[in-house]
Amino acid sequence: MTQNSTASPDVLVIGGGLVGSAVAYGLAREGARVTVLDEDDGGFRASRGNFGLVWIQGKGYGLSPYARWSRSSAQRWPLLAQSLVDEARVDVALRQPGGFHICFSDEELAERHKRLSTLQAEIGDYPFELLNHSELRERLPGIGPAVVGASYTPMDGHVNPLKLLRALHVAMQRRGVRLVSGERAERIAAGPGGFSVQGRRGVYHAARVVLAAGLGNRALAPHVGLNAPVAPNRGQVLVSERVEPFLRYPTINVRQTDEGTVQFGDSMEEAGFNDFTTTPILRQIAARGVRAFPMLAHVRLVRMWAALRVYSPDGFPIYDQSEAHPGAFVVTCHSGVTLAAAHALRIAPWITGGPMPAELPAFSARRFATDAAAEPILAH
Ligand SMILES: Cc1cc2nc3c(=O)[nH]c(=O)nc-3n(C[C@H](O)[C@H](O)[C@H](O)COP(=O)(O)OP(=O)(O)OC[C@H]3O[C@@H](n4cnc5c(N)ncnc54)[C@H](O)[C@@H]3O)c2cc1C
Structure with a gap:
């Protein structure tokens, strides 16, 4: 890959959330010239509304390569976190006590x-x-x-997910990635020299293109012969005031953050593209947290939000390279915090031409063509 040319980048990444940013950072580590196009705050952005777990237990039930894949990411997380401290000067507060x-x-x-x-x-x-x-x-x-x-x-742990997104943005840009914010990709055309992406503000060219646009992947994938049948799944989260440290370990529904607040999570709801909070669900989430840790009945809640997960029909990731248009990739999953290390350190080398990680064939969207009636297997 050319490092110093002023011409088009080697790779265009569409989407600057946790998935696109982790991939772009990994591509830059591989020496690729990268441009990331990221729509504005009007889009749906799971990366700004999640629970922050690096969670392994239970994942991959029904598809064991997913267990291996998640585990391989957790094992690489310390390297990713240290690299982000070294390169972005951001401590993402990774803790992996189980x-x-x-x-x-x-x-x-x-x-x-x-x-x-x-x-x-x-x-x-x-x-x-x-x-x-x-x-x-x-x-x-x-x-x-x-x-x-x-x-x-x-095997389990947690991080500060907003610091993670910030760290990836800083680290990738320090390695020369161009982040074009407020730019929505509308169309992608494949040609002999690579791909042209028509944005609202301009046209971008590159030899390779990575669809990492979260829920936006569904509409973009068919432009380059890919399939990304993702749909929204709403999660609501509550956060408390800061309290004395009382919980060293993350739990699936309650965790104390590095800053001392307590997060209560998180629902799983079929609510279409509605990302509003609802009082009955928040009440249930708070009640479950208090049943787990009764002392939390006395903490004050300071914020609440809802965000939309990026869900495939069976809940597992989709990683594919287009057969019709080689050089076009789709990368999407619902555990973008957990899998950030795998995306940066295993997916990115594959996109630059390295061998495909052994687990990846299990995550092709071709599985939906033969298994259209797959029941969702929801694992946090
Ligand atoms: C409530 C909740 C709790 C969660 N908890 C956890 C957890 O504990 N651990 C974990 O690992 N994961 C968790 N997740 C999942 C995690 O947040 C997501 O997997 C991850 O954020 C997905 O990242 P993404 O980059 O694919 O999507 P997004 O964050 O949605 O980013 C996609 C980006 O692409 C942009 N975009 C879309 N369309 C276009 C277009 N056409 N052109 C240009 N840009 C475009 C959007 O603006 C956005 O910035 C949770 C999610 C939710 C909602």
Whole structure:
């Protein structure tokens, strides 16, 4: 890839959320010249509204390459976080002490056992523990009487997701990536020399193009012979005032951030493109958090929001290169925080011409052509 030419970039990335930015940063690490086109705040932006977990446990039930893929990302996260400190001077507050999935019924705990033991049998190296109430209380002293137990794996963690987005933007630009904000890609045409992207403000050319536009991928993919049947799934989140440190570990629904606030999450709702909050759902989220940690009944809530996840029909990522137009790629998933390290350090080298990571064939959208009735398998 040419590093110093003033002509077109080697790669155009459409979308500057967590997925596009991680890929663009990784491409720049590979020496590629990259331009990122990112629509303005009027677009849907999951990267600015998520829960911040780097979460592995339970993922890949029904598609074990996803378990391996997620794990490989978690293992590369320390390298990504350190690189972002070195290059962007931003500490994204990565903590990977392991995480708890808190259960409120025996049935829920049994379901955790089934899911995690199946994954362990398939993956091999997949440590987990199931804890009853008193065992859990020794690790998380604040849990309430309604908690029956929890599953724990040492593989899980969390970060500050807004610092992550900021760090990726700074680091990629320091490596020469051009970020064109407020530019919406309208059309993509494939030609002999590569791809032309018609934006609202101009036309952009490159030998390769990466669709990383979140929910925007659905409309863009057919322009280059790709398929990205993603749809919105709404999540609502609450955040409290800062409180004394009380929770060293992330849990699936409650976590204390590096800044001391407590996040309560997060619903999973089919609400179309409606990204408004609703009081009944927020009430449920708060009540679940207080059942888990009764002391939280006394903290003040300071903010709430809703954002739209980018969901494929089975909940797993879509990674493809176009057969009709090689050089056009789609990269989309619903766990863009967890997978940021895999996107920067494994997907980007593939896009620049390196070997395809072994897990990737499982994530082609061709699976939807033969499995149109796939039931969603929702894993956080
Ligand atoms: C409530 C909630 C909680 C979540 N919790 C977690 C979690 O704990 N851990 C985790 O790993 N993940 C979590 N996620 C998922 C995570 O936030 C997403 O996977 C990730 O943000 C997706 O990033 P993205 O870049 O694909 O999409 P987006 O953030 O939506 O970014 C897409 C970008 O593309 C731009 N765009 C769209 N169309 C065009 C176009 N035509 N031209 C130019 N630009 C365009 C948009 O403006 C946007 O900036 C959560 C999501 C939600 C909503």
